[in-house]
Amino acid sequence: MKSSAQNKIRSISYAKYGYYFILPFFIVYFIFQLVPLINTFRLSVYGNGNFAQDYVGMSNFKILLFGGANRTEAALHKDVFNDLFNTLILWFGNFIPQLALSLLLAVWFTDINLKIKGKTFFKIVMYLPNIVTAASVAALFLMLFSKTKYGPINSFLIDHGFISENDPIDFVKGKWQSRGVIMFAQTWMWFGNTMIMLMSAIMGISKSLFEAADIDGANSRQVFTKITLPLLRPMVIYTLVTSMIGGLQMWDLPYLYKNGTAWNKSTETIAVFIYNKFHIIPQNYGYSAAASVILFVITSALGCICFAMNTDKEDKKKKALAKEQRKQAKLQSKSSFGGF
Amino acid sequence: MKNFKKTLALLAALALSATAFYGCDTGSSNAGNSAANDGGNSATEESKTEDSAAGTDGEAASGDQLTILCWNANDSQPMVDLFCEKTGTDPSLINIKNFNVQGGQASEQYTQYLANADNDADIMFLEADWCLNFINDDAQTLPLSELGYSESDFSDIYDYVVETGKSTTTGALKGISWQAAAGGFCYRDDLAEQYLGVKTPDEMQEKVKDWDTFLATAKTLKDANGPALSATLGGVWQVYSGSRDSAWVKDGKLLVDDYCTKYAEFAHTLYNEGYVTKVSQWSPEWTPLGQTDDVMGFFVSTWGFGDTILTAAAGGEGGATFGKWKCVVGPSEFYWGGTWLAPAARINNKELAKQFIDFFTINEEGATAYAEKQGEYMSNKKVMEAIIAKGDYKGAPVLGGQNQFEVLNKVADGIDMKGKITPYDAVIKNEFSNAVNGYCDGTYATVDEAMDAFKDGVAGQITDGSVTID
Numbered sequence: 152m153k154s155s156a157q158n159k160i161r162s163i164s165y166a167k168y169g170y171y172f173i174l175p176f177f178i179v180y181f182i183f184q185l186v187p188l189i190n191t192f193r194l195s196v197y198g199n200g201n202f203a204q205d206y207v208g209m210s211n212f213k214i215l216l217f218g219g220a221n222r223t224e225a226a227l228h229k230d231v232f233n234d235l236f237n238t239l240i241l242w243f244g245n246f247i248p249q250l251a252l253s254l255l256l257a258v259w260f261t262d263i264n265l266k267i268k269g270k271t272f273f274k275i276v277m278y279l280p281n282i283v284t285a286a287s288v289a290a291l292f293l294m295l296f297s298k299t300k301y302g303p304i305n306s307f308l309i310d311h312g313f314i315s316e317n318d319p320i321d322f323v324k325g326k327w328q329s330r331g332v333i334m335f336a337q338t339w340m341w342f343g344n345t346m347i348m349l350m351s352a353i354m355g356i357s358k359s360l361f362e363a364a365d366i367d368g369a370n371s372r373q374v375f376t377k378i379t380l381p382l383l384r385p386m387v388i389y390t391l392v393t394s395m396i397g398g399l400q401m402w403d404l405p406y407l408y409k410n411g412t413a414w415n416k417s418t419e420t421i422a423v424f425i426y427n428k429f430h431i432i433p434q435n436y437g438y439s440a441a442a443s444v445i446l447f448v449i450t451s452a453l454g455c456i457c458f459a460m461n462t463d464k465e466d467k468k469k470k471a472l473a474k475e476q477r478k479q480a481k482l483q484s485k486s487s488f489g490g491f
Numbered sequence: 492m493k494n495f496k497k498t499l500a501l502l503a504a505l506a507l508s509a510t511a512f513y514g515c516d517t518g519s520s521n522a523g524n525s526a527a528n529d530g531g532n533s534a535t536e537e538s539k540t541e542d543s544a545a546g547t548d549g550e551a552a553s554g555d556q557l558t559i560l561c562w563n564a565n566d567s568q569p570m571v572d573l574f575c576e577k578t579g580t581d582p583s584l585i586n587i588k589n590f591n592v593q594g595g596q597a598s599e600q601y602t603q604y605l606a607n608a609d610n611d612a613d614i615m616f617l618e619a620d621w622c623l624n625f626i627n628d629d630a631q632t633l634p635l636s637e638l639g640y641s642e643s644d645f646s647d648i649y650d651y652v653v654e655t656g657k658s659t660t661t662g663a664l665k666g667i668s669w670q671a672a673a674g675g676f677c678y679r680d681d682l683a684e685q686y687l688g689v690k691t692p693d694e695m696q697e698k699v700k701d702w703d704t705f706l707a708t709a710k711t712l713k714d715a716n717g718p719a720l721s722a723t724l725g726g727v728w729q730v731y732s733g734s735r736d737s738a739w740v741k742d743g744k745l746l747v748d749d750y751c752t753k754y755a756e757f758a759h760t761l762y763n764e765g766y767v768t769k770v771s772q773w774s775p776e777w778t779p780l781g782q783t784d785d786v787m788g789f790f791v792s793t794w795g796f797g798d799t800i801l802t803a804a805a806g807g808e809g810g811a812t813f814g815k816w817k818c819v820v821g822p823s824e825f826y827w828g829g830t831w832l833a834p835a836a837r838i839n840n841k842e843l844a845k846q847f848i849d850f851f852t853i854n855e856e857g858a859t860a861y862a863e864k865q866g867e868y869m870s871n872k873k874v875m876e877a878i879i880a881k882g883d884y885k886g887a888p889v890l891g892g893q894n895q896f897e898v899l900n901k902v903a904d905g906i907d908m909k910g911k912i913t914p915y916d917a918v919i920k921n922e923f924s925n926a927v928n929g930y931c932d933g934t935y936a937t938v939d940e941a942m943d944a945f946k947d948g949v950a951g952q953i954t955d956g957s958v959t960i961d
Contacts (some may be wrong), residue, residue: 200955222960299769300778307703320767324932410771414925414948428954430599435954451885 191447194440200433211441235449236311238332238420241405242398244334245341248392252338253346258375260346262354263361274350278343283339289407292336296322301323326417333404333418345390352386353379376432388461392454399450402426421446556586556845560604561616562597564589566830570669573861574850584843586611594618594869598625605631605835612835614842619655619829623914626665626833627658633834634663638845644853649673651906652870653890656831658913666833669851669858671870672729674792675895676821677801679718679812682787686717690892696819702731702757705822709766718787722780722804724762724931725772726790728924731757733825737921740913745949745960747942755927757936762931769932770943778803782811791818792827793899796887805889814832814891818898824905866900875900915953922948 195212197206214221218228223346256277260270267273280288295303298321305319314320322328356379364374403424409415421442429439561567567587575582590600598621604610615632617625625631635656642664645653649671656666676699683689685707687698698708699720709720721727735750761767768786770777780786781804791801798807805813832848834841850857851869858874861867863883869875876883879896886894913919926935926945935941950960 202955222946222950223954223958226947227954230951231945238839294775297770297774297776299776301770301779313537317765321932324928326934410774431952432594434599435953438954476862 155240168273170212191440191443194436195444197437197440199435199437203434207437211437212445215445227438230419231421231445233416234419234421234424237418238399238401238422239279240330241333241337241401241418241420242395246394246398247336247393248334249338249342249345249394250387253349254387256346257349257353258379261350264365264371274343274347277346279339281344283340285403285408287305288336288340289404290443292332292408293323293410296332298323314361323408324415327419329408333408336404336408337401339490341394349383349386349388352383356382385461388457390459393460395453395457396450399446399453450477482488520808555840556584556611557613557840557847558586558588558611559614559847560588560590560601560835562590562594562600562613562618565921567616570851570861573864574847574857577857577860578846578850580843580846585847588612595620597621597901603627605837608837611837611839613840614847615833615835617831617833617941619672619826619831620917621917622655622666622831622833623659623912626656626831627660627914629658629661629814629836631836632665633836633838634665635659635667635834635848636663638834638841638848640664640845647873648870649853649872649903649906651826651903651908652829653831654908655912656833657912659914660922665832667848667852667913668829668870669861669867669876670793670829671899671903672826672829672870672900673868673901673906674790674794674795674821674825674827675818675898676721676730676788677791677816677818677890679786680786680815680817680891682718682784683817686712686715686787692817692819695817696821699819699822702734702822706757706760706766709761710764712787713765718785719766719768721761721767721788721790722786723770723777723958724767724928725760725774725794725924727767728754728920728927730790730821730823730825731826732920734823735911738911738913740915740958743957743959745919745945745946745958751923751942752938753946755930755941758927759931779806780804782806783902786912790821790825791825794828796889796895796923801887802889808882808888813889816890817893818890818895820898820902820905824902824907825844826903868896868903872900874903875903915949915958918952919949922952 186324196206196208197203198207199211214224215231216228218225250484259265259268260274280415283291285487296305297303298305298319300306300309300316300319302319302322305314308314309319320328322332332359346408360378360382361374364378369377400422402419405418405420406423406426408418419427427444427448428442493739497919498681511919555643559567559571564587567589570584571585571587574580575585588604590597590604592600595618597616597618597642599613605612615625642653645667647663652668652671653664656668678695683695687694687695697704697861699705705720712718712720731754735762737746737748737750739746760768768780778800782802789795789800789804795801801816802808802810802813805811805816807813832851834844834848838844851861852858852871855874855877858869858871859878861877862869866884875896881899884894884896886892886896923945926941926948929935929944930938930941935944946960949958
């Protein structure tokens with residue numbers, strides 16, 4: 152007979168303490184992520200401004216996607232598409248140079264044959280911009296690129312005779328100039344981060360592969376295209392997905408990189424649209440939420456495409472092959488049975 | 492080692508719970524758009540903790556306290572301090588509910604705070620740009636007559652201050668300001684003498700007395716290879732917008748008239764002929780222009796003579812152009828900002844609230860004391876004239892001996908806002924100036940294109956159909 156105390160001890164479950172420990176996260180997640188997420192969907196079918204309590208069905212979506220008869224609806228529709236277009240432009244413009252640059256640097260930094268001095272130093276320096284908040288980056292670039300002959304970049308260009316004094320380049324309001332600055336700033340902020348991720352992936356590739364390639368006399372281009380790049384694909388896809396999600400939600404720099412309250416329509420992203428429609432009085436919850444949902448759908452669709460790209464083609468082939476073999480085996484067994 | 496692990500675990504737990512509370516503070520703005528509905532709750536918690544921190548216990552006290560809603564304590568704290576000191580009111584009777592945000596965001600914060608019926612509010616600080624959002628809403632603010640005021644009580648207050656505090660729907664007076672943010676044109680004395688042969692402010696006023704002479708003077712300066720007459724287009728717009736002689740919205744329709752096209756052409760000339768610089772207002776290189784010889788003038792409002800605009804433009808005390816500035820009325824009377832006091836609809840402390848509003852507006856002693864303590868330009872005309880006559884105040888040092896109050900008194904008296912105020916003004920003016928800027932820098936090729944963009948901009952902002960735009 153066991154004593155009751157012994158029984159008691161046996162029935163104590165330590166698992167519950169584990170739940171207690173992870174509870175705070177789930178509470179915070181529930182209140183600040185899940186509820187707002189669901190509420191966004193709800194708000195997207197409700198009215199705007201003083202009519203925020205009225206159920207309006209799909210009308211917000213209809214107005215944003217297809218416009219409408221009156222000027223307000225047409226303006227909103229125009230804005231949404233203008234902003235979606237800007238978002239894509241800004242994302243492409245910062246992602247492509249960012250990936251190219253970080254891939255190049257990652258390959259150089261991990262190459263055993265290249266003995267680069269001060270690798271750690273460069274890695275830190277290149278990662279540093281990522282630590283600076285977007286607000287400071289925006290302030291810095293506004294300062295550097297300010298239009299007029301007093302801006303550092305413009306005054307440099309003027310002093311060296313590239314442009315005339317009376318015609319400074321408008322880096323803040325000009326369509327492609329402002330886009331260019333934002334793309335550059337985004338690239339500058341994020342290439343270090345991407346580089347570190349790619350480096351860790353490259354270092355995960357077995358050294359023996361590189362050595363074997365070396366012994367077989369492969370040149371560095373061949374090593375890059377035949378070994379590094381194929382094995383790096385999952386990481387590149389991962390970077391693509393994360394950067395895409397981040398890029399579609401880009402808000403900080405496009406919002407902050409402007410003078411005063413003047414909107415720059417050529418750098419306004421869809422996230423800025425959402426923010427603006429919500430932060431005017433009367434507040435347009437409906438339009439903001441509908442635009443958020445549209446953004447959500449686009450993000451999920453693009454995310455799915457990326458994942459589809461990630462599923463290994465070789466893997467698929469193997470699976471198909473295995474299936475075929477099983478079929479054959481079945482057939483054989485059938486025929487052998489029949490033969491018997 | 493064991494202790495170390497314990498400390499680590501404790502730290503981790505603390506960090507986690509800290510993030511949990513972090514949400515409470517900024518939840519409404521950080522958690523995205525849809526969290527706003529829940530935002531009201533977190534605001535309640537916030538106010539409760541503040542109440543208890545002030546040493547009063549929650550519910551019972553908040554009923555008796557005079558709760559003042561404001562977005563920063565720059566004005567409210569010195570006001571409450573002086574009020575308590577002079578009237579012998581117990582400071583614990585007044586609770587400053589400070590939202591600690593920029594003025595532009597306060598409107599949103601108030602709405603969320605007031606969405607909870609349990610939250611106390613007696614007096615609200617409302618900024619000029621959006622005060623009508625609350626003043627027009629009878630569910631949020633009370634007419635001043637409910638506190639026992641009649642309009643004649645405010646006969647000493649500048650007309651425009653009273654006019655702006657009226658509801659545009661019912662015409663009832665619902666808010667009043669203690670400040671008058673009238674502004675004038677400040678110019679460089681030495682440059683004016685060099686290029687225009689002007690020796691006194693009166694002579695200068697002749698050179699900029701209306702917009703045509705303003706343009707002519709600007710041309711004279713440029714022809715002599717001199718400075719730009721005014722620093723930024725934004726500044727010019729600030730003033731020009733005050734000289735519109737009708738409301739922006741009439742019978743529910745946006746009025747795009749000759750005034751708009753005329754200003755667009757005027758701005759285009761100023762900008763492209765170099766009569767103003769290409770710098771934007773509030774950009775980092777804006778005020779430093781005052782230390783160069785490229786700019787002759789700034790449009791400055793009462794609050795701008797200090798470090799906000801003019802003293803900064805002069806390079807601070809002992810700066811390159813400190814003391815070389817003078818102030819004149821300029822082409823048109825204008826005001827720029829200001830804060831209005833309005834009794835909240837849920838006020839439960841009418842007597843003290845009235846005493847407070849009295850003290851800073853019609854109570855001459857109180858208004859004088861505050862003006863002298865803070866160097867504020869008060870909305871009470873009689874008080875300001877007495878202060879000017881007394882001669883104790885010698886003017887902002889940056890003006891090198893001129894008393895700007897004499898000029899501002901003239902300006903504030905001349906501002907006429909009767910029938911020109913609509914709740915959409917801030918949005919419309921901002922969109923209009925954006926469109927005109929676009930026309931000036933070539934984004935829009937013609938005035939018509941700019942006006943079209945202007946209409947689209949307004950249409951995208953006022954989405955509730957209350958304004959027709961064709």
